[in-house]
Amino acid sequence: MSEIENKDTVTEEIQKDFVEDGKNKLIVKCKFCGSKILEKKTAKYVTQEKELPLMQQDANRKEGEVQKEMIIEYYHVDHMYVFENIGFTHPVENHKYLICADCDAGPIGYFDLDSKHSYVALSRIVHS
Template sequence: MPVCSENYESEIAEGRNCRSVKCKFCGSVILSPSTATFASFEFQLPLIRQNKSNETEPETETVSFFWSVSDMYTFQNVGFSHTVGNNKYLACADCEAGPIGYHDLTNKTSFVALSRVQHS
């Protein structure tokens, strides 16, 4: 197992998560160390907190950094939403906060947004 440094930016350079990836809201473990690889691309992910006045079109933000997981059974505590287009959104299975990422049905890969989780 790789040696963890003070911050997770070094993990990005190494390409794998050195620490556990946890829910920001309840602290549940989502991914164990060394189970995901770093990926960088842009994706429009719905905001965790939505404005109730705009129920027809969810508000989104552009997310660029992800932990990529090729096998959905790698996750510790993650729930999958119903299908939306070619994706399923990921949420913490314990507190149901999310989306923390998404699962791409075309290539069967899941992506957890680094900005939506904590590392410890």
């Protein structure tokens, strides 16, 4: 199976388990402290390529280097008041990173300063 076919299969599995009618089927929580971030059916499932800094940076990296990973699957939140519990970092380029307001874990996604929309990475949260 090619890498593209594998990603498509994973996307289909996620959609089946966690997405219903194009929205989050379950409550979205912080994977570290369990704090509720989004209520059921409040965010739209979208796919887009966006690099986010790793949640835990390697201590042996070069000074000033920020390790990143490409993330493809997100929940799109069109208004910041939809969140139950979220924090925002200071602006970095044209966005702010989203973090858990209780334990400061993150970034779990990003807030686009132009559109005023938020994107929560599915790989950085848990569902319940």
